[in-house]
Structure formats: C-alpha cells, structure tokens
Amino acid sequence: MLFTLAAIFAKISLLAVGGVTSTLPEITRQVVTLRHWMTPAQFTQLYAIGQAAPGPNLLVVTLIGQREAGVAGAIVATFAMMLPAGVLAIIVSKYWDRYREARLRRIIQAALLPITAGLVLAAACVLVRQADTGVPPVVITAVSTLALWRTKLHPLWLLAGGTVAGLLIA
Amino acid sequence: MFAGFFQAGILGFGGVLPVARRLLVEQKHWLTAAQFTDLFSLCQFLPGANIVNLTFAFGARHRGVTGAAAAISGLLTAPVAIVLLLGGLYARYGGLPVAQHGLRGLAAAAAGLVAATALKIATPIFTNAGNVCLSALAVALVILGHLSLPVTMAVVLPLALLLAWRR
Numbered sequence: 439m440l441f442t443l444a445a446i447f448a449k450i451s452l453l454a455v456g457g458v459t460s461t462l463p464e465i466t467r468q469v470v471t472l473r474h475w476m477t478p479a480q481f482t483q484l485y486a487i488g489q490a491a492p493g494p495n496l497l498v499v500t501l502i503g504q505r506e507a508g509v510a511g512a513i514v515a516t517f518a519m520m521l522p523a524g525v526l527a528i529i530v531s532k533y534w535d536r537y538r539e540a541r542l543r544r545i546i547q548a549a550l551l552p553i554t555a556g557l558v559l560a561a562a563c564v565l566v567r568q569a570d571t572g573v574p575p576v577v578i579t580a581v582s583t584l585a586l587w588r589t590k591l592h593p594l595w596l597l598a599g600g601t602v603a604g605l606l607i608a
Numbered sequence: 609m610f611a612g613f614f615q616a617g618i619l620g621f622g623g624v625l626p627v628a629r630r631l632l633v634e635q636k637h638w639l640t641a642a643q644f645t646d647l648f649s650l651c652q653f654l655p656g657a658n659i660v661n662l663t664f665a666f667g668a669r670h671r672g673v674t675g676a677a678a679a680i681s682g683l684l685t686a687p688v689a690i691v692l693l694l695g696g697l698y699a700r701y702g703g704l705p706v707a708q709h710g711l712r713g714l715a716a717a718a719a720g721l722v723a724a725t726a727l728k729i730a731t732p733i734f735t736n737a738g739n740v741c742l743s744a745l746a747v748a749l750v751i752l753g754h755l756s757l758p759v760t761m762a763v764v765l766p767l768a769l770l771l772a773w774r775r
Contacts, residue, residue, distance in 0.1 A: 449758070450757055450758075451655065451656060452655050452656075453655060453757050453758060453761055454655045454656050454657070455655050455761075456652075456729070457656070457657055457658060458656070458657050459722060459725060460757075461757060462722070463750045463751070463757070464750075464756060464757035467754070467756065467757075471754075479712075479715070480702075482715040482718070482719065483698070483702070483711045483712075483714070483715045484695075484698070485715070485718060486711070486714040486715040486717070486718035486719075487691070487694050487695065487698060487711075487714070488691060489718045489721065490694070490714065490718075491687055491690050491691040491694060492617065492618055492619070492620050492624075492686070492687050492690060493617050493618075493620055493624060493683070493684065493686070493687025493688070493690075493691070494620075494624055494657040494659050494660050494683070494684075494687070495657060496657050496660065497687060497688070497691045500688055500691050500692070500695075501691060501694075501695045501698075504692055504695045504696075505695065505699065509692065512688065512692055512695075513688075516684070516688065519656075520656065520657070520660050520664075520680070522656075523654065523655045523656025523657075523660070523661060524656065524660060524661060524663075524664035524676070524680070525664070526654055526655070526656075526661075527650075527651055527654050527656065527661035527662075527664050527665045528664055528665055528668040528669075528676065530650065530654060530665075531647065531650055531651075531665035531668075531669060532669075534646075534650050543653075545769065545772045545773050546653070546769070546772075547653050548772035548775065549765065549768035549769045549771070549772040549773075550653065550768070551729070551733050551739070552733060552738070552739040552740075552742035552743045552746075552768060553742060553743075553746055553761075553764050553765065553768055554729055555726065555729045555730040555733060555734075555739070555743045555746075556742065556743035556744065556745065556746025556747050556750075556764070557746055557750065557757075557760075558722065558725055558726040558729055558730075559726040559730065559743060559746075559747050560746065560747045560750040560751050561722050561726070562719065562722045562723040562725075562726045563747070563751050564751070565715075565718065565719035565722050565723075566719045566720075566723060568715075568719070569712070569715040569716045569718070569719040570716060570719065571712075574713075574716075575712055575713070575715070575716035576716075578713055578716035578717050578720065579716045579717070579719050579720040579723065580720065581720065582716070582717040582718075582719075582720030582721055582724070583720040583721075583723040583724045583727070584724075585720075585724075586720065586721050586724035586725070587724040587727050587728060593721050596717050596720070596721060597714055597717050597718060597721070599717065600713040600714050600715075600716055600717025600718070600720075601710045601711075601713045601714040601717070602710075602713070603713045603717075604709050604710050604711070604712050604713015604714060604716070605706070605709050605710045605713065
C-alpha cells in the first residue's frame with residue numbers, strides 16, 4: 439500500500455502545473471474511479487477538510503494517505519507529492535538568475551497558463567459534480583464561487599459559512 | 609529555519625504565502641523584497657504547490673539538503689498534525705447524520721472556491737482565442753475523454769508550446 443501511494447503521487451508531482459489543484463481530476467481518477475478507495479462524495483469531503491486546515495493546499499493527499507495506510511501512509515503520500523517538484527525547484531532555482539530574461543522561459547510560462555486554466559476548470563467540474571447533489575449544495579457552491587471571485591472575503595469564512603448552511607438546510 | 613517555517617505553516621490559513629513573505633523579508637531579513645518576488649515567481653511557474661517549492665528552494669539555497677529538510681519539516685509539521693487529527697475525526701464521526709450535513713455544505717463551498725480560482729485564472733487570459741481553445745481541449749480530454757493527466761499533458765503541452773513560440 440505504501441508503495442502504491444508513493445507511485446500514484448510521485449507520478450503526478452511534476453505534472454501539477456500552476457499548483458496541486460490541477461491534479462485533482464487525476465487524483466479522483468486514481469483513488470475513486472480506478473481503485474474504489476472511496477466514494478466521490480468522500481473524496482470531495484476529504485478535499486474540503488484539507489482546505490479548511492492551515493498550510494499548503496496539498497493536504498488532501500495527506501488525508502488520502504492516512505485513510506489508506508494510517509500515519510505512515512499520510513507521510514509517504516505527502517512526500518511523494520512534494521519531493522519530485524521540490525527537487526526540480528531546487529535545481530532550477532540554482533540556475534534561475536542566468537536564464538531570467540530568456541525567451542524560452544517566457545514561452546514556457548505563456549504555454550502553461552491556458553493549460554493550468556483548463557485543468558483547474560476540470561477540477562472544478564469534478565468537485566462540483568460530486569458535491570452538488572441537490573438544490574442546497576448548488577446554492578452554497580454558487581455563493582462561494584461568486585464571493586471568492588468578486589469579493590476579497592477570506593476563503594475560510596466561505597468554508598465556515600458553507601458548513602453552517604449545510605447544518606441548517608442540507 | 610525549522611522554527612521560522614513552523615510559524616509560517618501554522619499561521620497560514622487559506623494561504624501560507626503572505627505569512628512566509630512577512631517572515632522571510634520583514635522579520636528575519638533572510639531575503640530582500642526583490643529576491644523574494646524573484647524566487648516566488650520562479651516557484652509559481654514550476655509544477656507543485658508554490659509555497660512548498662519556495663520552501664525547498666530557499667532551504668537548499670541557504671543550507672543545502674539539511675536546510676531544505678529543516679525548512680520543509682518546519683512548514684509541514686503543524687498542518688500535517690492538524691489535518692491528521694481532522695482526518696481521524698472524519699473517519700470516526702464523519703458518517704453521523706449531523707456531520708454529513710455539515711460536511712456536504714463544506715464540500716459544496718470548497719467546490720465553489722475551486723470554481724472561483726478557475727475563473728480568476730481564466731478570465732485574464734481568455735482574451736486570446738488560442739488560450740480558450742487550449743483550455744477547452746484540456747477540459748475535454750480530462751472530463752469527456754476520461755484521459756489520465758500524463759496523457760492529457762502529452763497532447764496539450766506540445767500544442768501550447770508551439771502556439772506560445774509562434775506568438
């Protein structure tokens with residue numbers, strides 16, 4: 439199990455363009471669709487719990503590891519997700535200054551933006567589809583989308599508001 | 609370094625970045641503002657969580673492998689401990705009807721946050737037809753085609769690079 443966890447997350451670490459959110463459809467595919475470790479609803483709830491905790495937004499990976507193989511699983515999954523990208527960051531930052539103005543860098547940057555946008559949109563599709571199983575959750579999702587998009591409200595308030603709304607109406 | 613990043617990890621609700629910046633630039637003077645911006649823009653463009661990359665790169669630059677290990681364990685110790693506690697509570701009580709109501713609301717709100725993030729990334733770059741097509745292609749491959757991320761990237765990345773190169 440530890441090896442499986444390490445393999446799943448190490449493989450997608452370097453593909454997390456623009457951040458971990460881009461990999462959510464792939465993580466769902468691996469742990470829900472292919473391996474049936476959890477239901478779609480449970481996956482979305484684990485993701486939400488990870489977002490409600492302080493720290494970087496890869497904590498959903500920690501929670502998946504814990505669910506499958508306890509604390510050891512949590513640590514293995516987290517490191518597998520971080521290490522390949524972290525090592526790349528160390529290597530590139532060493533030579534960064536030399537290439538700062540390079541045209542190649544600007545091309546890569548411009549190429550990655552639309553891919554990131556597409557993958558994060560896909561992640562939103564996956565999560566919305568899993569979370570919105572009735573009218574109340576649809577309303578909660580719509581409100582939190584608009585609030586984060588259009589206001590400067592802290593995301594934590596929206597997560598807390600969603601939870602309270604769920605307790606009251608869902 | 610462990611202590612400094614520990615602080616950044618525990619205070620960073622909904623985004624570690626502002627806390628890390630205050631710590632590295634304003635409090636400890638480990639980096640100048642320009643150096644921080646530079647390192648951050650690099651980490652944003654590399655794959656992975658940008659704050660994690662920044663922690664790795666900063667730690668390694670200053671104290672080698674030991675520095676990277678100290679900084680990253682500092683950053684993650686508190687968040688991982690907290691989330692493991694929450695995960696334990698979820699495993700034990702998550703099935704209760706009351707908890708399910710709250711969790712369904714939480715999950716719906718979290719889905720909305722990702723949707724808003726997608727809109728924030730997409731709106732400024734969707735002024736360009738090529739960008740719209742590339743994003744739509746990525747969505748189609750992942751959602752309609754059920755393709756894996758490596759396969760999707762193998763299709764979309766060369767096209768995106770070609771388009772960006774010719775622009």
